[in-house]
Amino acid sequence: MNNNERLVDDNSTVSIQGNETTNSVERKKVKKEKKSGITIRELTIIGLLAGITIALGVSGYGIIPLGPLNVTTLHVPTLIGAIVEGPKVGAFVGFIFGCYSLWQNITAPNILSPLFINPIISVLPRILFPVLAYLVYLLLWKAPQGPRILVSAFMGTVFHTIMVMGLIFLLYADMFAIKMNLSPDQVLGSIVFLSVTHGIPEAVFAAVIVTPVALALRKVLRKDTPKKEKTDAVTSTATTVGADANKTTEVNKIKSVEENITK
Template sequence: MNKSRRKTKFLVLLTMFCSIQVVLMLTPLGYIPIGPVRATTMHIPVILAGILLGVKGGAITGLVFGISSVITNTIMPTITSFVFTPFYSLGDYHGNLMSLVIAIGPRVLLGVLAAFIYKWFKNKELKVRLIGSGLTALVCTMIHSILVLGMIYLFFGPSYAQAKGVEASALFGLLLTIITTNSILEAVLATVIITPLTKVLEPITKKVI
């Protein structure tokens, strides 16, 4: 495949992944409310793009995820949306520039990390590649969750604790609970979906990167 056709195929596939992100954002499938927090499925296309399209594809799809998070938390806010958007405030709770860092930074890194981890498995036999794709999905989802919640703790700890109705001293335990419940469910879901999709889609994207 010549360079021009490879680039065109890459752009078509990248557009597909970004379009999936937009569809998820505009439907209840992307951000699923669970009490005052939202579980998400939008990490799945990001990880898959990183696996199939490499660093650039993963990073761009992750950027779309991050921007969608800012938009969703601005136009459909929950009480803790200020940690993801500087354009939302409620009483004493205010977003700021660090809200953008939390919303976008870990999501871009998610796609980049997926590309780098899966690179170790990419040229192996099919069975190893499938195990690698599942492991990539699991590890990347957990790292993404830890980064997001860790940055919330670091930059918005007292405000986030107050918004959640807990003492600041109890915030670490609360975030740990989220990691061991929502985050593990998101990781398992990503693993179950990404492993078979990698098997189906990898032959199509094999010569793109």
């Protein structure tokens, strides 16, 4: 083997070893993220949506007083997180939503705030409803993305209202009757009435807002890209890398020949 061939082989070996090292590091990063149970991207999205939730609440746009209850738009980021990134992200954002609701009822109470100081009412439903919204999204897997997201957001909000008002009825029916000046026989009818008059507007609002936002985010994050396109993209990248490696090898060959001619 002459010097030129030896130089080419050495350069090729170094290039292959470098690629293997890079791939090994990437695999270790992916494994580490999987072991931790949550990826960096998911943490970033949770932080962003949680920040939007708190901003909506602090600005006053997230909780709108309407009679004895508050009509909330704070659940919108939670639904977006669940539909775009899955139930885990939705549950985390929902937890922040619930904690803010708890704090809001402590610092700015209304007539029914004593009921919402209980985390079972103020926090638990906010963790569960994005999971249910995502299940609806999965069940509608044959539907086009637009209607699929719209129905999931609407039903997620309905589940949220049913859980909150249902827990109030189960745990605080007597206190609800006292606060609202109702007889015990009127409690169920009043809760159903409030659920409809507050829950339906919330559900419609959520469906209208969540659908275009979730569609745009899923497109940006390539959530709806067919697997074939993703495979083609990976193949194209691999081909480009291979071509670059071949060019590097050719350049090294030319350099080695020039050095020998000079000598």
